[in-house]
Amino acid sequence: MSSKGVSLSARQIISKIIVYLLLGAGSIIILLPLQWMISTSLKPLSHVFRFPPEFWPQKIVWANYPDALTQLPFDLYFRNTVIIVFFCLLGEVIVSSIVAYAFSRLRWRGRNALFIVVLATMMLPRQVTLIPEFIIFKELNMIDTFWPLILPSWFGNPFYIFLLRQYFLTHSRELDQAAVIDGCSRFGVFWRITLPMSKPVLAAVAIFSFQFHWNDFFRPLIFLFSQENYTLALGLRFFQGTYGTEWNSLMAVSLVVMLPLIVVFFFTQKYFIQGVVFTGYK
Amino acid sequence: MSLAQFVKNQSGIASINVGYKRGETVLAWAMVSPWIIGFLLLTAFPMIASLALSFFKWDILSPPKWIGLANYVKLFSVDPLPMHALKITVIFSLASIPLNIVFGLAIAMLLNTNIRGLAVFRTIYYLPAILSGVAVAILWQWIFSSDFGLLNTALRVFGIEGPAWLGSKIWVLPAFVIMRLWSVGGGMVIYLAGLQAIPTDLYEAAEIDGANWWQRIFRITLPMLSPTIFFQLITGVIFTMQIFTETFIMTDGGPANASLFYLLYLYRQAFQNFKMGYASALAWVFFVAILLLTLILFATAKFWVYYEAESDEDN
Numbered sequence: 377m378s379s380k381g382v383s384l385s386a387r388q389i390i391s392k393i394i395v396y397l398l399l400g401a402g403s404i405i406i407l408l409p410l411q412w413m414i415s416t417s418l419k420p421l422s423h424v425f426r427f428p429p430e431f432w433p434q435k436i437v438w439a440n441y442p443d444a445l446t447q448l449p450f451d452l453y454f455r456n457t458v459i460i461v462f463f464c465l466l467g468e469v470i471v472s473s474i475v476a477y478a479f480s481r482l483r484w485r486g487r488n489a490l491f492i493v494v495l496a497t498m499m500l501p502r503q504v505t506l507i508p509e510f511i512i513f514k515e516l517n518m519i520d521t522f523w524p525l526i527l528p529s530w531f532g533n534p535f536y537i538f539l540l541r542q543y544f545l546t547h548s549r550e551l552d553q554a555a556v557i558d559g560c561s562r563f564g565v566f567w568r569i570t571l572p573m574s575k576p577v578l579a580a581v582a583i584f585s586f587q588f589h590w591n592d593f594f595r596p597l598i599f600l601f602s603q604e605n606y607t608l609a610l611g612l613r614f615f616q617g618t619y620g621t622e623w624n625s626l627m628a629v630s631l632v633v634m635l636p637l638i639v640v641f642f643f644t645q646k647y648f649i650q651g652v653v654f655t656g657y658k
Numbered sequence: 659m660s661l662a663q664f665v666k667n668q669s670g671i672a673s674i675n676v677g678y679k680r681g682e683t684v685l686a687w688a689m690v691s692p693w694i695i696g697f698l699l700l701t702a703f704p705m706i707a708s709l710a711l712s713f714f715k716w717d718i719l720s721p722p723k724w725i726g727l728a729n730y731v732k733l734f735s736v737d738p739l740p741m742h743a744l745k746i747t748v749i750f751s752l753a754s755i756p757l758n759i760v761f762g763l764a765i766a767m768l769l770n771t772n773i774r775g776l777a778v779f780r781t782i783y784y785l786p787a788i789l790s791g792v793a794v795a796i797l798w799q800w801i802f803s804s805d806f807g808l809l810n811t812a813l814r815v816f817g818i819e820g821p822a823w824l825g826s827k828i829w830v831l832p833a834f835v836i837m838r839l840w841s842v843g844g845g846m847v848i849y850l851a852g853l854q855a856i857p858t859d860l861y862e863a864a865e866i867d868g869a870n871w872w873q874r875i876f877r878i879t880l881p882m883l884s885p886t887i888f889f890q891l892i893t894g895v896i897f898t899m900q901i902f903t904e905t906f907i908m909t910d911g912g913p914a915n916a917s918l919f920y921l922l923y924l925y926r927q928a929f930q931n932f933k934m935g936y937a938s939a940l941a942w943v944f945f946v947a948i949l950l951l952t953l954i955l956f957a958t959a960k961f962w963v964y965y966e967a968e969s970d971e972d973n
Contacts, residue, residue: 395768402765403782409840410785412808413797429811471692478689482682490690497701499892499952501900503921504945507711507928507938508704511718531696562685591791593903598929612792613907623800630793641788645781648788652844653851 417441417627424623437624444625445632448618452604453611457590460525460607465585467529468536469578475532476540477566481552491541498534510598524599525592529585536581539654543577544570580651583644590637608633712939717932729939740940743920744947746831747899750919754835755894759887762845767879769846770853780847787844795907798837799824802908809836824909827916834904834917845890852886853879881964888955888963895951899944920944 384392416424417440419433478484479491513524547570555565571578593609600610612633619625641648712729716722733740765783769776786794801808802823810820821829860878869877880887902921905911911918924944928937 392771392773395771395773399765399768399773399779403779406782406786406840406843408808408812409797409801412801416800425806427805428814429806429808431811474689475693478686482686482689483678484683484686485678487686490694493697494693497697499896500701501896501945501948503900503924504708504941505701505704507934507941508707509700510928511707511934512699512704514718528696528700530692531700532693534693537693562682587788591789593791593906597906598925609792612796616792616796616907623803623806626796627800630796633793634789637788638785641785642781645784649780649784649847652847 413627413631416623417631419624421622421624440624440628441632444615444622444628447625448611448615449603450608450611450629450632453606453608456522456605457607457609460522460596461586461589463522463526464529464589465582467526468533468585469582471530471532472536472581473540473571473574473578474566476537476544477570479537480541480544481547481549481566481570482562494534494537498538506598513599519599520601520605521599522605525589525595533585536584539581539651540574540577542654543574547573576647576650577654579644579647580654583640583648584651586640587637708938708941711935712942714935716934718934719932722935725935729936730943732936733939733943739915739918739923740920740943742915743918743923744944746916746918747901747920748947748951750831750834750901751895751898753831754838754898755891757835757839758842758845758894759890761839761842762890763849763883763887765842765846766849766853767875769850780843780850783843784847785843787841790841791903792907794837795904798833798840798904799908802833824917825913827913830909830913830917834901837904838898845894848886848890849883852883856882884963885965888959891955892952895955896948899948899951 415431415433418436418438419430419440420435420437423430423434479487479494509524510519513519516523518524518527551569552565555569556562560568591609592607593613596607596610597613600606603614606614612629615629616626711722713724713726714722715725715728769779769783773779804810804820804822804825807823809823813820823829823833856879860882861874864874864878900921901919902925905917905919905922906925909917911922920940921944924937924940927933927940
């Protein structure tokens with residue numbers, strides 16, 4: 377920032393210190409709920425309701441985790457969630473990128489008009505269409521199966537179409553044209569040139585999709601009924617309903633449910649943040 | 659700026675209306691066809707169907723019965739809960755959205771001061787934004803516990819005896835606002851990118867002209883970021899108004915309906931009471947309410963959202 381002098385003035389040093397203090401305090405506030413969660417998950421139940429509450433557990437009970445996780449078939453819920461998330465993610469990445477390609481790299485009449493419709497659906501609260509959607513899936517005998525959760529993903533997601541289109545637009549058209557002259561088909565350009573050049577944005581879409589479907593509660597709540605079809609979100613809700621005040625068990629299970637997201641985030645945060653920036657700012 | 663203009667500005671080659679190739683057109687329609695089919699089956703048709711259903715009484719089991727505007731009459735004047743739910747949903751959004759923008763901007767500005775450890779701070783602040791849903795709701799239910807919760811324990815350090823939060827008619831909405839502030843990092847990374855894209859020569863010129871810190875913020879930073887803030891505001895309205903999971907898990911609308919957000923009421927009517935006609939009317943009123951709010955925001959945009967002079971050459 378200081379382009380004027382080599383050494384920082386006292387005023388600049390003080391303002392630096394204030395910035396670090398504020399950011400540090402903010403970081404503590406952001407991380408405290410997670411610390412609280414871990415700490416509670418390791419306490420014996422009698423210590424959970426001690427007053428004043430212990431900030432660090434005085435006695436660590438690792439057994440809370442296996443105990444809590446075996447009270448309900450969480451392995452089954454985990455399996456169900458993975459199946460749903462996997463097929464949703466696959467559909468959203470494949471179909472959205474195909475649709476986005478047509479909206480960005482091909483020239484055709486009606487393209488912009490149709491894209492405005494895509495943007496409009498992005499703004500639509502999904503609840504307006506929910507009741508007829510429920511009835512459609514009921515007529516198809518698909519209630520209490522994974523189909524109502526997975527199928528919509530295979531028609532493309534407007535948000536991801538938007539994101540991918542914006543990214544595809546940044547590629548140069550000369551490259552496409554050169555490939556076409558060399559005898560590559562239009563679809564070949566998409567498959568061999570556009571997609572390989574778009575790995576960061578495809579990663580971002582995959583991560584967003586994973587995050588959304590992993591966390592999703594509303595749609596599983598409406599479409600799934602039998603316990604053997606429950607996702608982790610529904611299982612967690614069921615667990616809360618049954619063991620409502622065993623906060624150590626609740627925190628343990630909640631943390632395990634969050635953990636895959638946190639792990640994925642730490643390994644892919646570059647794409648994550650790029651993707652967020654690309655949608656919100658460009 | 660209209661939506662059409664927005665799309666046009668961004669698509670570059672759009673204004674050149676020459677040379678549509680037949681093969682390219684056919685391929686394009688083939689490639690967008692999944693979306694078109696999905697749009698017709700899962701958006702357009704259900705929207706019309708739910709509008710139609712809103713004039714019927716229907717419990718799924720017996721045939722639907724035409725009742726005209728009765729659902730809407732009930733919604734606006736007989737049943738007090740829909741308007742109450744809409745009111746608290748709007749109040750919550752009016753508190754939550756601006757606070758998230760202000761804090762998001764403030765943190766982004768602090769991070770944009772050439773500090774060391776930017777990546778670490780950014781990761782920490784962004785982390786809660788990826789977490790949502792049932793697990794987060796359960797965590798915050800525990801944080802807000804009046805005797806043993808983290809928040810009141812922290813307040814006691816400062817000698818403050820905190821309220822019962824989720825058990826209090828007054829404090830339950832502020833509690834939800836606080837919870838949503840935890841994920842302030844989602845907007846923050848976007849503002850940070852926006853800040854980093856502002857050309858530094860603007861600030862240098864301002865400094866030469868003797869502009870102070872406040873003037874630089876209000877004359878350069880905020881105008882340059884205003885399109886980004888506007889976009890966050892619009893998506894914030896749509897996203898925040900749809901709050902559901904947190905209230906379903908943490909309070910079930912209580913105490914005394916003080917956190918009965920609109921979607922929770924809609925869910926109860928549709929999927930617990932099976933009043934599909936009434937719930938469809940509720941859904942349409944909600945849709946129109948969000949649309950109106952969005953349109954009002956779009957109308958205000960010309961007073962405060964600054965777009966750089968559009969030059970076709972740049973596209």
